[in-house]
Amino acid sequence: MLQEKHGDLDAEKRKKLITRLLEDLSRSNPDLYYQPTSQIALQIKQQVDEGTNLSNEDRALLSPLTLRDIEVLLSLH
Template identity: 60%
Template sequence: MLQEKRKDLDAEKLKKLLQRLVSELSGLYPDLYYQPTSEVAALILRYVAGEAKLNADEHALLKPLSQRDVEVLLSLH
């Protein structure tokens, strides 16, 4: 049961982190809203690998995700 709560907490943190990253990228790319989800996911991963200001926990949340994983998570919002 404790592991289940941990997974739920991580999922919530990941959701908020992705929302924050999309918001940051929207400021840099005003037409981001009109891009396909696959483009947005690729941009997020490039941003994370480069200039995004993330702490160790945030990096740990994103590290195991593939572009397809990010696409799916974005499409759920």
């Protein structure tokens, strides 16, 4: 049960981090709204891989995500 709550907490942290990265991208790229989700997910994945604006803990939390995982999280936004 404790493991389950930890997983839920990680999932919530991931959603918040993805949202924060999306907001950062939106500020620097006003046309982001018109890009396909797959393209936005790729840009976020690149940010994660480079560690841009992420602490080591945040990067470790997002690194295992695939492009498809990021796309799904974006679609829930």
